[in-house]
Every structure is written in structure tokens, then in C-alpha cells.
Amino acid sequence: MSNKSGDYEDTAVAAEKAGFKVTVAKNGPYLVSGNLPLKKEIIVSDKDGESVAWCDGEKYPDRDRYALCRCGKSGSKPFCDGAHEDVGFDGNEMAAAVPYNKQAAAFDGPELVLTDAQNLCAVTRFCHPGGGTWRLTQRSSDPEAKKQAIQEACNCPSGRLVVWDRKTRQAFEPDFEPSISLIEDPEKKVSGPIWLKGGIPLESSSGTRYETRNRVTLCRCGGSRNKPFCDGTHCENGFDDGDESIRK
């Protein structure tokens, strides 16, 4: 992981030059361009059911362009098959186009600061072990607690949680190549959101650009109340893309 400013606009410019982009289609799919690698990523739990790591699942063949289902109803998941039209999908984007740092609350610790934008939560629960990332941040003068707080925040796929060095004000961010992962959650027996990694530019259906970030999660169950971002509703509606990993 790296210690970064948390500002990905330079990355966005480079990514756009390379052709990487995701565009939200009005009441339709996510249109992906730039030959972005696509794979499944599965949440690994410990014996107590706590989320502790990620493991790779199925990898998809490289394609220059593809359309990912956003309504949750495609018969060819993860790709769009036009089902959004049959079901009259309402894909209205309700998320505020406000930069992360303006919507996040800050929690101070002796060595770290934790920022938290709760409405971006994708409920992957990496922030629960060890008493929680908030408590670990409060205890960050202890090197072990500090290390665990950084690890937990970096495992948060949606970027709801970001840990910062208190002195330098630099964010700890995982090193990601631009790529896309489809999250599976065997512990909850549900399929989760689309994880954009590595500063991929994201454009709304009206043509405005969301803030480019190192990690964001997009709804693919169709139920989020904070579209295009995941808000954890897939856990309530039992979204299932057919992946074997959630049938353990």
C-alpha cells in the first residue's frame, strides 16, 4: 500500500488518456471501455465469520468494451442482456456529486485520522475485527492497532473508510492497477457490487464526472438508494449472480 494525497485527478487524466472509462447509461447498464480486466473477488472470512481477506475468483476474457448489468435482472450476468428494458428499470442516480472529503466525518487518533462517508457503505464488514476500525484508530499509538486500522481501511472496497497519517495528512491507499472486480460474499450468501479499482473515471448518465477515486463500489443488484453507488441493499434483497462461492 502507499501513502498518497488521496487526490486521484491526475490518475483520472492518465486513465482517460489510456481509454479507461465507465459510463452510467440512463436506466441501463455500465458501459466499460479501455479493455479493463474483469474478475470475481470473494470475501474470505475467519472462523468467527469476520471478513479478513480477498481471494480471486473467475477471470473473464479481455474485451475492449463491455456492458455490465446494473438492474440485477440480466440472464447473462455480469453482462447486460437488455433485461432493464423488459423490467422497466429505474436507474435514477440519487448520489450527491460531492467530493469524498466533503461528505466524510473525521475521527482523530494519536497517529491516524479515520474518515468515514457512511452512505458509501457496501457492507463488506472488513471494519469489524479488533473492535472496529474507529476503535483501532483511537488506539493508533499502539503499532499493532495502527497496522490493523490501516489494513482494515484499505480492505474497504467502497472507499467509505480512509485512514490518513495524522502528521503528514497523506492517505494510506492500496496499490491498484485499473481493473474491475465483481464482489461475492459467501458469509452473507449474496453477490455484491462492482468494484472499480485504480482511479477509473466514472461518468453519470447526464455526462457529469463523479470524483475519481482509487476505489468505489457500484450497485449491480438494482436496489441501491444511492445509485450508482452500492449502499448494501444487496444484503437485504439477497442478490445472487449465480456464483458457486456463495453456496458453500
Ligand code: FES
Ligand atoms: S449491489 Fe450493493 S446495493 Fe446493489
